[in-house]
Amino acid sequence: MENLEEQSLPTISCLSKQDWLTLSFIKGVGPARLDRLFTYIHSLETSQPKIEASKLKETINLELLLRLKWPLATAQEAISYLQDGRVCDRLSEQLSSTQTWLDVSPQHHLLMRTERQYPDELRQIDVAPIFLYVTGNLKALETKKLAMVGARKASQYGLETAYKLAQQIGSLGIGLVSGGAIGIDSAAHQGALAAAGSTIVVMGSGLLHPYPKSNQALFNRILETNSGCLMSEYPLHTKVQARLFPARNRIISGLSLGVIVVEAGFKSGSLISANYALQHNRDVFAVPGRITDKSSDACLDLIKQGAKLITQVEDVINEFSQLEIMSKLSPLIPHDLKMKKKINVYPRLQEAQNNDVSRETQVEIQKIPMLYDPNNMSESAIMVLNRIDEMLLEPDGKNEFELNQLVSMTGLAIDEVMQTCMQLELEELIDPLMTGYARRLENKSK
Incomplete structure (x- = not known):
């Protein structure tokens, strides 16, 4: 069990770990503003x-926070807490739920930037997260x-290239970091x-709202x-937001x-x-990649700009003498390794589509869109679903919709469409594909 008070280190002596956590929950306080303070x-x-801790704490006033570009209402709420210990019900609930989460499992951790287990490499970057919410084995950070x-x-x-390189990297005792997305x-x-x-896996949402849902088995x-x-650097209950x-x-x-x-x-x-x-x-x-493939454009451009072209894992390892693992290269997994056929990096793909709708499909089912309750949906979500369903039910309708196509069909801004699609994916009304999104269908065989 971790305790918010007991885990604090004296590097920032005037504010406790719980003080910092409380500040992080205040509306309008993001990573950048917390980092400035x-x-x-x-x-x-x-x-x-x-300097005495009490004297240092006295310097944290409304004027200072405003100079640090905190919004007025945000700064006022922060000073109210720091001076009088007052917190609103929402903050109290977040503090309580965070402590409960820490108590539930020894795999749950809340690391502050001042603590020993916080990764040294991450501490060195600009705007390093003040907090890391972690579920799992902390040895992976070492x-x-x-x-x-x-x-x-x-x-x-x-x-196949990503799988092969990652497998060879793993076989050398090097950790692999990525974002947990499909693909x-x-x-x-x-x-x-x-x-x-x-x-x-570095999440872009709170750990209680893992994304994408389709990768839950992998997580x-x-x-x-x-x-x-x-x-994740975000509080536990932070929902999926494109921004x-x-x-x-x-x-x-x-x-x-x-x-x-890759x-x-x-x-x-x-x-x-x-x-x-x-x-x-x-x-x-x-x-x-091939110069004719759009999916290779960025990689080829990065190489033009000075990124190192790699075709095998040794090309990467040779750049890092501090890894001291060159002697391990001999037992590397063969370079002609193919990804196991059973591994599916696009979960639900075979279940969600049918042969006459998408080239990626193996199960033939009727094109009956999954029902939803419009009373529980935003206007943008209803608009996206309506446009998809209209296209889907046309005689030659394909159940495969590019993001740009959805923007054109709805007239919404691209960031709003992205956010809406994330929410619909979480509601299990659409599924991510290699080429965009597909409408989740009722599972009724022809």
Whole structure:
């Protein structure tokens, strides 16, 4: 069992771990604002090591928080707590539920940036998370790690390459970090597991709302085999929001010695990870693809800009003398390894589609859309579902919808469509595909 008070270290002496946690729950306090306050206090303590904690705490006032770009209402609520200990019911409930979560399982951890178990590599980056919520084996944080990212809509070549590289990386005792998404992320995590290696999933939502739901079996396997952990900087009850995912890519990069990009188009979120890697002074590696494939555009462009072209795991390992594992290269898994056919990096794919709808389908079922209660849906969700159902029920309707197609069909902004699709996926009304999304159908055979 972890206790919020007992786990605090004296690096930031004027505020306890519970103080920081309470501040993190205040509406309007994100990672950047919390980091500014943390940096201010740490700098003051470093420059004035003899300053008393009580005197230092007195410097945290409304004027300071406003200077640190905190919104007025957010700053006022923070000062009310710091001066009088007052918290609203919502904050009290979040603190209580977090402590309950910590008490439920020895696999549940809340790591603060000042604590020993917090990863050293991550602590060094700009705007390092103040807190990491972790489920699983903390030893996965201690190993040297490489990140692997890539497209959700990956080709078989991309999936097999990611799986093979990750399996070879895992066999060398190097940890594998990725984002847990379908496609390249899933292939990478599964490759590491196949080698009995460790793997870390960095979530873009709270740990009580894992995304995507279709990868729950993969997440469970990581925990059940004690092969790694699931991690998030966001409070436990944070729901899936498209705007939160780009920021988590800095954690993927920050945890790792380098980032390997396997298949990515110019609009891929993988480029965000690559850009963070450059900011963090990490190496970037790219797997080449065919020049005629859109899914290779970003990788080929990264290579043009100086990323190292890789075709085998040695190309990566040779860049890191500190790994001291060159002697282990001889027993590497063969380079011609193929991904096991039973492994499915697109869960539900065979169940959700039918032959006359998508080339990816194996089960033939009637095109009857899954029913939903419009009273519990947002207007944008209803609009997206209505447009999909209208197209689906046309005589030649295909159950496969690109994101850009949904934008055109609904007239909504792309970020709103992305957020809506995430919510519909969580409600199990649509399924992610290599090429976009598909409507979840009633399972009625013809």
